[in-house]
Amino acid sequence: MTNLAISAIFALMFFIIPVGSEEGVRRLPYVTIGLIVVNAVIWIITSMVLSGQMAELEQLHERMMDIEIHYAHRFLETDPGLLQEADYDKVRERIHAGDIIPVGSEDYQQWNNLYQHFKEKSRHLVFESFGFKPSEFNFLKLFSSVFLHGNFFHLLFNMLFLWLVGCNIEDDWSWKVFLGLYLVAGLVAGIFHAMAFSKSTVPLIGASGAIAGVMGAFMIRHYKTKIRFAYFLWFFLRPYVGVFSIYAGVALPIWFVQQIIGASWSMESGTAYWAHIGGFVFGAILGASFKFFGIEEKYIEPMVDDSFEKLKLSSRMKEANRLLDLGETRAAISVLLQVINEEPHNHDAPLILARLFFEQGNHDDALTMYNKAIEMVLRTGNHDMITAVYEEVEEKNWIKGFSERNIYTLASYFEGAGRYEDAVKLFGIYIQIYQQGAVRPKAIYRTHLLFKDKLQDEGMARNALAFLRREYPDWAPK
Numbered sequence: 437m438t439n440l441a442i443s444a445i446f447a448l449m450f451f452i453i454p455v456g457s458e459e460g461v462r463r464l465p466y467v468t469i470g471l472i473v474v475n476a477v478i479w480i481i482t483s484m485v486l487s488g489q490m491a492e493l494e495q496l497h498e499r500m501m502d503i504e505i506h507y508a509h510r511f512l513e514t515d516p517g518l519l520q521e522a523d524y525d526k527v528r529e530r531i532h533a534g535d536i537i538p539v540g541s542e543d544y545q546q547w548n549n550l551y552q553h554f555k556e557k558s559r560h561l562v563f564e565s566f567g568f569k570p571s572e573f574n575f576l577k578l579f580s581s582v583f584l585h586g587n588f589f590h591l592l593f594n595m596l597f598l599w600l601v602g603c604n605i606e607d608d609w610s611w612k613v614f615l616g617l618y619l620v621a622g623l624v625a626g627i628f629h630a631m632a633f634s635k636s637t638v639p640l641i642g643a644s645g646a647i648a649g650v651m652g653a654f655m656i657r658h659y660k661t662k663i664r665f666a667y668f669l670w671f672f673l674r675p676y677v678g679v680f681s682i683y684a685g686v687a688l689p690i691w692f693v694q695q696i697i698g699a700s701w702s703m704e705s706g707t708a709y710w711a712h713i714g715g716f717v718f719g720a721i722l723g724a725s726f727k728f729f730g731i732e733e734k735y736i737e738p739m740v741d742d743s744f745e746k747l748k749l750s751s752r753m754k755e756a757n758r759l760l761d762l763g764e765t766r767a768a769i770s771v772l773l774q775v776i777n778e779e780p781h782n783h784d785a786p787l788i789l790a791r792l793f794f795e796q797g798n799h800d801d802a803l804t805m806y807n808k809a810i811e812m813v814l815r816t817g818n819h820d821m822i823t824a825v826y827e828e829v830e831e832k833n834w835i836k837g838f839s840e841r842n843i844y845t846l847a848s849y850f851e852g853a854g855r856y857e858d859a860v861k862l863f864g865i866y867i868q869i870y871q872q873g874a875v876r877p878k879a880i881y882r883t884h885l886l887f888k889d890k891l892q893d894e895g896m897a898r899n900a901l902a903f904l905r906r907e908y909p910d911w912a913p914k
Contacts, residue, residue, distance in 0.1 A: 452667045453593075454600050458681065459661040461603050464820050467611040468602035471618065472595045475643060478583050479591045482562045489561050496554045500528075503547045507536050567639025570630035582622035584641035594643045600663070601647070601654035608657055609732070610740045614650075617722060621649020621715040628714025632699070645711035648695075651688055652719025656727060659685030692716055753784065765792060776808070783812035787825065794832070803837045810842050814849060822849060826858075835862070840870045844879065851882065856890040877908040 531537055532551060537544045558564065568574065568581035585591040606614040625645020630636075654661075662681040669676040695716070699709035726732040752775045759768035769792055775785040790805035806829050813821040826846065829835055838846070847862030863883045867876060881904055888897035904911070 452665050454596065454663055454687075455666045455679065456664045457600060457604065457658070457661050457684070458664065459604050459658055460824070461607040462821075463607060465603040465606045467615050468599065468606050471602070471615075471643075472598060475583055475585065475591060475595060479585045479588075482584060486562045489557065493554065493557055496550055496557065500547060500550045500554065503537070503543050503550075504531065506543070563639045563641055567641045568626050568630075569639055570633050570636045572637075573630065578623055578626045579619075581626060581639065581641050582619070582643050582646050585643070586641060590642060594647055597651065598643065598647045601650045604658055604661075605650050605653050608740070609653075609726075609736050612739065613736060617649055617653060617719060618646045621652075621718050622646030624718045625649065625708075625711035625715035629708050629711040632710040640708055640711065642708065642711075645708065645715035648712045648715035649719035649722075651691070652716040652721075653723035654719075655684055655688040656720055656723030659683065663687050752778070753782070756785075756788070760788075765796075768792070781812065781815075783809050783816070783821070786812065803834055806834065807837075807839055807842060810838065810846065814842070814845050819853060822846070836865055836869060840866070840873055843869075844873075844875055847879070847882075851886065856886050860886050860891065877904060877911040880904040880907070881911075 528551060532548065534544070537547060563584060563586075566577060566580040566584055568577045585594065602614065602618075605617065609617070622643065622645050625648060626640060629640055629645070661684045663684050664679055664681050665687075666679050667677070692713070695709050695712045698707060699713060701709075726736065752771055756768045756771040756775065759765075759771065769789065772785045772789050772792075775782055776789075779785065786805040786808035790802045790809060793799070793802035793805060806825070810822070810825050810829070813825055826835075829838070835843070843862055843866045847859050847866060850856075850862065851859035860883055863879045863886075866873065866879050867883070870876060873879070880900060884897050884900035884904060887893045887900055
């Protein structure tokens with residue numbers, strides 16, 4: 437059994453893949469999502485074009501083979517080892533030189549026409565046209581190569597890593613700085629690859645160098661953030677599946693060392709290790725420079741505030757975050773309580789407090805803070821924040837602990853946002869808990885309309901209407 441076959445079998449028996457991080461974001465990462473969409477669309481288009489090109493080349497190849505097979509005996513006469521030549525292009529160069537098929541023959545003329553056509557078509561393959569060749573340095577191709585991917589899994593794993601680290605860096609540094617990092621890291625990665633293989637004619641494609649740059653920045657900026665990995669292990673005919681977490685400050689350096697080991701093979705392979713190394717080093721240096729010289733605090737944070745329209749952190753919020761980083765939880769809680777009194781519109785403070793109280797097992801105070809947080813974010817109308825707080829509380833099964841006003845307002849919000857199942861669920865909780873609620877009949881009627889018009893559940897719609905007529909005969913429509 438070959439080493440390749442053994443490696444393939446082992447890969448099927450055991451693999452680890454990153455599935456997310458424990459660091460949230462404050463705003464939907466539009467540029468990260470946009471890059472993923474752009475890469476996916478380009479892959480679909482190039483795959484369709486490449487499929488047609490390869491089909492045409494295959495037809496030319498078969499027609500050339502029809503002629504070559506008639507002269508197979510000459511291969512043996514000229515060079516017995518020629519048929520075992522690994523690079524078939526070299527074989528055809530011998531044919532083109534007239535060593536196999538007589539130059540003046542009609543077969544040679546026909547074969548040569550096909551051969552020239554084949555070479556011309558080969559030069560215009562998608563990856564040849566837009567991939568970056570170190571031996572033919574071209575800046576535009578260096579840029580375009582970042583958006584090309586060889587196959588679906590090449591695209592999938594690159595986009596998975598981009599999503600893993602891109603969301604947070606975009607959130608930290610604004611979409612402008614993040615996009616600049618991504619593109620420049622891609623160019624730097626290509627240059628590193630070209631320096632290692634300056635004479636290579638194999639096109640370099642893929643976003644992995646650009647993504648490695650974002651990974652380097654993520655390692656510096658979020659070294660304390662835990663990255664979640666899913667694993668699959670087939671051991672003694674039993675599958676083992678699970679998830680574990682490792683700090684980014686540990687996991688990403690391990691990945692970087694793997695790239696160095698791969699590059700130490702000092703030969704060109706299917707993986708552009710030097711591109712990964714170049715991109716990662718660039719991103720790490722940039723992240724360290726931002727931190728060491730105070731660039732992020734002086735220039736990037738104001739840009740982030742303007743770009744994402746976030747509330748600027750007050751001096752007290754910065755102090756609370758500093759205390760939390762130092763592990764001084766009690767002091768941080770004291771500062772956050774002051775923030776709530778001084779900044780009634782700051783929804784970050786009650787949300788952080790809710791999580792801290794929950795970790796301490798103080799569930800009553802945690803629920804009080806979640807109520808404050810949801811009330812504040814409902815006023816802002818920020819869909820991402822509303823959804824995040826709702827899902828966080830729902831996970832704890834604490835929705836019933838929300839105030840009457842918050843449950844009804846949240847149900848109404850989800851109804852307007854098109855999340856009809858969540859709206860029905862919340863209206864149901866309101867109807868069940870607040871039996872003397874002032875808007876209870878309205879909640880029942882809106883539940884009836886949602887089942888009838890949005891969820892197309894006639895049975896539940898009739899039940900809701902019958903319940904309304906029984907509970908509030910004077911209010912129900914005829």
